[in-house]
Amino acid sequence: MSLAVADLCKRYGAVEAVAGVSFEAAPGAILGLLGPNGAGKSTTIGLIAGLLRPDRGSVRIAGRELGGDADPAKRALGLVPQELALIDELPARVNLEIFGALYGLAGRELRRRCDAALDAVSLADRAADPPRQYSGGMRRRLNLACALLHEPAVLLLDEPTVGVDPQSRHAIFATLAALRDAGHTLVYTTHYMEEVEKLCDRVVIIDHGRVLADDTVARLVAAAPGGETLTLDYEPAPDAAAVAALSMLPGVRSAALEAGRLVVSCTDIGAAAPRVLEQLAARDHHCRHLESRAPTLEDVFLSLTGRSLRDP
Numbered sequence: 001m002s003l004a005v006a007d008l009c010k011r012y013g014a015v016e017a018v019a020g021v022s023f024e025a026a027p028g029a030i031l032g033l034l035g036p037n038g039a040g041k042s043t044t045i046g047l048i049a050g051l052l053r054p055d056r057g058s059v060r061i062a063g064r065e066l067g068g069d070a071d072p073a074k075r076a077l078g079l080v081p082q083e084l085a086l087i088d089e090l091p092a093r094v095n096l097e098i099f100g101a102l103y104g105l106a107g108r109e110l111r112r113r114c115d116a117a118l119d120a121v122s123l124a125d126r127a128a129d130p131p132r133q134y135s136g137g138m139r140r141r142l143n144l145a146c147a148l149l150h151e152p153a154v155l156l157l158d159e160p161t162v163g164v165d166p167q168s169r170h171a172i173f174a175t176l177a178a179l180r181d182a183g184h185t186l187v188y189t190t191h192y193m194e195e196v197e198k199l200c201d202r203v204v205i206i207d208h209g210r211v212l213a214d215d216t217v218a219r220l221v222a223a224a225p226g227g228e229t230l231t232l233d234y235e236p237a238p239d240a241a242a243v244a245a246l247s248m249l250p251g252v253r254s255a256a257l258e259a260g261r262l263v264v265s266c267t268d269i270g271a272a273a274p275r276v277l278e279q280l281a282a283r284d285h286h287c288r289h290l291e292s293r294a295p296t297l298e299d300v301f302l303s304l305t306g307r308s309l310r311d312p
């Protein structure tokens with residue numbers, strides 16, 4: 001089922017937490033909702049899930065507008081909240097049974113779904129243990145499993161990998177990719193651009209409660225003004241005059257020394273790279289190390305906002 005939100009707005013006093021957010025998430029795809037802390041991601045998710053009442057705007061599932069709390073269409077939604085919602089003292093399986101019961105599951109069907117959810121997040125062998133004996137990553141995985149019991153067509157995930165180990169992140173990503181391939185609609189909220197680049201079919205970038213961009217990662221990166229970046233270590237490092245001369249070369253947008261390394265932003269790396277190397281070699285600088293980096297979503301965010309997406 002598709003999920004479409006239109007002109008969602010939510011204000012807290014003077015703060016416009018969500019200021020006219022619209023996007024559409026398609027079945028069989030993972031939509032990334034990317035933005036720095038405070039961008040309005042959790043508020044958006046809360047508005048979609050019905051935990052918060054919007055000042056304005058609508059949420060549609062499969063084309064039909066969601067009504068109030070009692071709307072049966074809400075059963076199609078699953079939510080993995082940013083704050084863990086687990087009972088620490090009870091075994092993982094009992095946690096799942098409680099969530100399943102909330103969705104009206106019982107008996108054999110409840111047991112089957114608990115087994116499937118535990119398998120999906122690779123916790124079957126720890127089902128008898130309470131979450132207080134779990135690592136942070138395992139808790140995150142159980143938090144995800146709780147949202148899968150009623151097999152929601154639309155799954156909302158709010159920063160589901162914060163503080164997890166690489167193994168748990170991998171397990172979570174594998175689960176989400178399997179859900180995508182089975183035709184579910186996923187909205188994946190994060191402030192990690194690497195996660196979006198790796199996992200998401202499409203990304204909505206938000207900041208200050210507004211949508212700044214909505215496209216595939218490949219198209220956003222291709223349209224960003226920044227090209228490839230060359231980073232070089234020289235012995236001895238070039239002086240300011242030599243660096244300034246590099247920035248005049250064809251294919252070079254700018255050149256600067258950053259922490260002793262030469263960083264060259266290129267409009268055309270094929271034209272820039274040989275000329276930079278040649279020019280510095282002619283001045284008796286020896287290149288010790290060289291790497292190039294393709295533009296990323298970080299560059300896209302920087303070009304859209306003038307700020308970095310990373311935590312300060």
Ligand SMILES: Nc1ncnc2c1ncn2[C@@H]1O[C@H](COP(=O)(O)OP(=O)(O)O)[C@@H](O)[C@H]1O
Nearest residue numbers: 012015017035036037038039040041042043044
């Ligand atoms: N219950 C609340 N009361 C007042 N301000 C809030 C509340 N919840 C969120 N905000 C504010 O709304 C903005 C968006 O918050 P949030 O949606 O949690 O962002 P994100 O999830 O992207 O980090 C922030 O400025 C935050 O301080």
Ligand SMILES: [Mg+2]
Nearest residue numbers: 041042043082
């Ligand atoms: Mg949040």
